[in-house]
Amino acid sequence: MTAAFLAILVGWIAILGAAFGSFFNVVIWRVPEGMSLISPPSHCPKCGARVRPFDNVPVLAWLWLRGRCRDCKAPISARYPFVEFLCCAVAALYGASILVGGWIGFASQTLNWSDFAEYSAAWEAAVAAFEADPTQTTALTFDGYWAAAQKAVALSFVWAFAAYAALILGFVEWDKGAVPKSLVLFAAAVPGVGLLTILTLDGGAFAEHCGVFFASVGLGAASTALFWRAISRSERAEAAALGALWGFCAGCWGAALVAVLLGVATAVRRKTGRNVFGLLVFAAIVALAVGESVWFATR
Numbered sequence: 486m487t488a489a490f491l492a493i494l495v496g497w498i499a500i501l502g503a504a505f506g507s508f509f510n511v512v513i514w515r516v517p518e519g520m521s522l523i524s525p526p527s528h529c530p531k532c533g534a535r536v537r538p539f540d541n542v543p544v545l546a547w548l549w550l551r552g553r554c555r556d557c558k559a560p561i562s563a564r565y566p567f568v569e570f571l572c573c574a575v576a577a578l579y580g581a582s583i584l585v586g587g588w589i590g591f592a593s594q595t596l597n598w599s600d601f602a603e604y605s606a607a608w609e610a611a612v613a614a615f616e617a618d619p620t621q622t623t624a625l626t627f628d629g630y631w632a633a634a635q636k637a638v639a640l641s642f643v644w645a646f647a648a649y650a651a652l653i654l655g656f657v658e659w660d661k662g663a664v665p666k667s668l669v670l671f672a673a674a675v676p677g678v679g680l681l682t683i684l685t686l687d688g689g690a691f692a693e694h695c696g697v698f699f700a701s702v703g704l705g706a707a708s709t710a711l712f713w714r715a716i717s718r719s720e721r722a723e724a725a726a727l728g729a730l731w732g733f734c735a736g737c738w739g740a741a742l743v744a745v746l747l748g749v750a751t752a753v754r755r756k757t758g759r760n761v762f763g764l765l766v767f768a769a770i771v772a773l774a775v776g777e778s779v780w781f782a783t784r
């Protein structure tokens with residue numbers, strides 16, 4: 486019962502992640518161009534034909550269209566399904582990690598497998614009591630499951646959005662060489678909104694959450710100061726936002742590592758002219774999530 490429920494929940498989180506990925510493709514493409522996110526609706530850049538709703542299914546539509554526009558057969562970049570797949574995988578990873586082991590960050594203090602096992606045990610006991618005495622029906626309730634499921638979905642996306650923000654900044658930098666202020670503000674807001682979400686879910690540990698949060702995010706952002714002169718003026722806010730995101734995911738012990746990532750990104754930039762800092766932060770967040778999941782699973 487518990488295992489099937491958790492598998493369905495992770496699947497649902499993964500589908501939601503893929504849908505976010507589909508939307509972020511639009512963000513990466515349109516925001517730097519100053520275009521509206523809503524209108525015009527998705528269309529082929531070559532022939533202008535509108536994308537049909539069933540051809541908008543993340544990852545799968547690109548596969549059944551064989552990477553070509555349904556109308557004019559112009560090739561569609563593999564970037565689109567790639568971003569959708571990454572967003573799907575990140576959400577599923579955080580979902581599974583939070584549900585099965587408990588995340589080492591804030592989430593481990595708010596939710597883990599035993600929450601569900603307890604609800605499951607309570608539910609099975611209620612079923613047994615009902616079978617013994619069919620007049621006793623009041624104890625049969627899914628409230629505990631439902632509350633824990635909502636918590637799991639919300640927490641998964643608190644962490645997934647930190648990775649998504651780094652991914653968006655990374656790809657926009659890769660494409661355009663610069664990031665609009667609106668996207669930097671979005672990335673900087675993610676840790677703050679994330680903290681508020683965590684406090685809403687688990688207000689009891691307020692002081693603990695806030696102390697770790699400000700230390701981690703602050704240290705991550707401050708680490709970029711080491712490379713202050715190597716980063717161009719316009720990119721300092723972006724670098725600080727990416728550092729804060731990394732601190733949010735890695736905690737204060739990992740926050741200083743942002744300086745290493747920025748050092749690598751600076752070296753790559755000197756060689757290739759490309760700013761890969763955002764993509765490196767994204768890769769680091771995913772590596773951290775995989776590493777901690779494996780650690781929890783094998784503990």
Ligand SMILES: [Zn+2]
Nearest residue numbers: 529532554557
């Ligand atoms: Zn077309």
